[in-house]
Amino acid sequence: MFKYSIRMAVAISLIAVMLVGCGSKASNKSSDASASQSASSQESNSAPVSADKKEMVTLKFFHWYNDDQDKWNDVYKAFQEKYPYIKVESVTAGDNNSQEYLKKLDLAAASGDQIDLMMFSAPQYYAQRAAINMLEPLDDYIAKDGYKVADDYYSDPAINGKTYGLPAKKVSFFVLLNKNHLDEAGLTVPKEWTWDEYLEYAKKLTKGEGTNKRYGTYFHSWSNYTQLAQGFQMDDYYLLKPDGKTLNVETPLMKKSLEIRHQAEFVDKSATPFSEIVSQKLNYRPQYFSEKASMIVTGDFLIPETGGTDKVPANFKTAFAPLPTVNKGDPQTTTNASDLLSVYSKSKHKEEAYLFARWYTTEGIQLQGKYIPSYKKADIAKVIDNQLASAKTPEMVDKESLLYVMQNQIPQNFVVPVSYYDQADQAFLKEMDLFLLGKEDVDTALKNAAAKIQEVVNSNSK
Structure with missing residues (x-):
């Protein structure tokens, strides 16, 4: 990314x-503490x-x-x-x-x-x-x-x-939603939903045309936004299996991930086009807080900002929803970064x-x-209170939905990937850029990405 x-x-x-420290080994024993x-x-x-x-x-x-x-x-x-x-x-x-x-x-x-x-x-x-x-x-x-x-x-x-x-x-990742836009569209704050339902919300929240168009959602340029269906699973969410050698790219969940992006950006036109994100160097914060997008998938690092800051006041109420699942009834999992x-x-x-x-x-x-x-x-509730205490207008945060999300989503199993994982991720991202620009279809993008990642694995297995 x-x-x-x-x-x-x-x-x-x-x-x-x-080169400087090659003679130093991590075998230095910890002295008596x-x-x-x-x-x-x-x-x-x-x-x-x-x-x-x-x-x-x-x-x-x-x-x-x-x-x-x-x-x-x-x-x-x-x-x-x-x-x-x-x-x-x-x-x-x-x-x-x-x-x-x-x-x-x-x-x-x-x-x-x-x-x-x-x-x-x-x-x-x-x-x-x-x-x-x-x-x-x-x-x-x-x-x-x-x-x-x-x-x-x-x-x-x-x-x-x-x-x-x-x-x-x-x-933890979740979905931020502009509560004013939800009310305007007659939509409720979801407590459980699928990616297909997320796409329906995005369509109903999209409004206007041209420079005044408000998109239902925005997906940032990072790699994890091309892995929405697979990247939030409980296990096997990386592009490589835990052994660091077996590819995890040409899978049904990765295909679903790309289909979500294609549907939103090319078919429904309910998500900010990737071409605009790149050419205009757009960022998720201003897209959401300036009401250019009604929903974003993001992390809990944005919680304090939803209540407003000196630089960016909260002009609307923010609600929180768990990450969508692939199928109804799937566990409501989230990242564990x-x-x-x-x-x-x-x-x-x-x-x-x-x-x-x-x-x-x-x-x-x-x-x-x-x-x-x-x-x-x-004490998560107390931590959230501390976070919102610094907000200019904490009443603009739907605390009930926030607490529900933080207390009910299940963190995925934490895995430390191989040291060369970044190389695999970068190879994947380059191919995804072509897909998001409309230059490759889903199957071709995944096939080419798998071939590039295999080269990374081979070069690091010698």
Whole structure:
């Protein structure tokens, strides 16, 4: 879903890391975590640790978020209040560009800069760096704290039995709907529906012609919007099977995915044409909030914005619906994506870095009030209240439908794909672009995409 030049730059920086640190192996054992406290008891024991008994430690935390906008400064302050001997220094461009961030992270590692903590927006980026021994195994710390990742979090990012990071936010997808447009069309907020019914809604919500046309829906240019029927299944939702070698492209669900797009854009003309998205460089946020599209499939990262911000006020009420299913009666599944927080294998403060990672992914992320945690014990209703508290007009959010979606959709089983999955995804996306521009039919697009992905698998299996 991202440009090839960005991927190449990341690959080059990864090679630089490997050349500088090829002699370093991830076999460095975690030292006795005498300074770390049991994270399971952190929530019940909030007493600060005296700085007098500990040597002051400064952790360098690499990420891409904006510290002010995304309330990370509140996180650092709360952590240091509890652990006065640990200071967290943020290393971020603050531009929320998780792709550019990866290049900067890899170059910092190649240059020997201090890195203690790093975050990844997708499991394949995490897997790539685990493969070159950038990440510290956390299993000894986890065992000492007495919990299991799979029990405490919705995502279990283990690779070959080793855990190199803890899940932070959980990204669930759902459908945002302009409630005013629904009322105008005499439509109700769905609690369960199929993709065929979604297409019917899109037709009924489409209005006008030419530059004033309002589309019923909008599908962004990312790869997952060409995998709507398959990509939200409980299992086998990637383009490759879990073994990383068997293709999962020419399937009935992938064919259905492309048929959804073709029906909406070419037949019903109820979705913004892909040609316009590319030529005009359209983005999902303004398309929805400026009422150019009545429905969008998106993630829970947009929840705070539905209540309005200083820059983009909420001029209409937003309702929420679960993702459509392929067939009536199918489980209401959703994505189970997650930011992953890892400790650098060359950090001189691994114990303290792990302590922050565990604290943030359990307590800190809830205090932050910005994201839905992957932590299973989090109070989701309270987190949503915190999110909406920062909205300018929270009454413009249909909270009842939001809570229903967040409490009833089932997260798909989390899988860490092979480290070269991005290459397969990019090969697939190039072929999908041709399909969405009307240059290939469904079967040809899938056949050609499968052939390109097979080349990727072959080149990485030598």
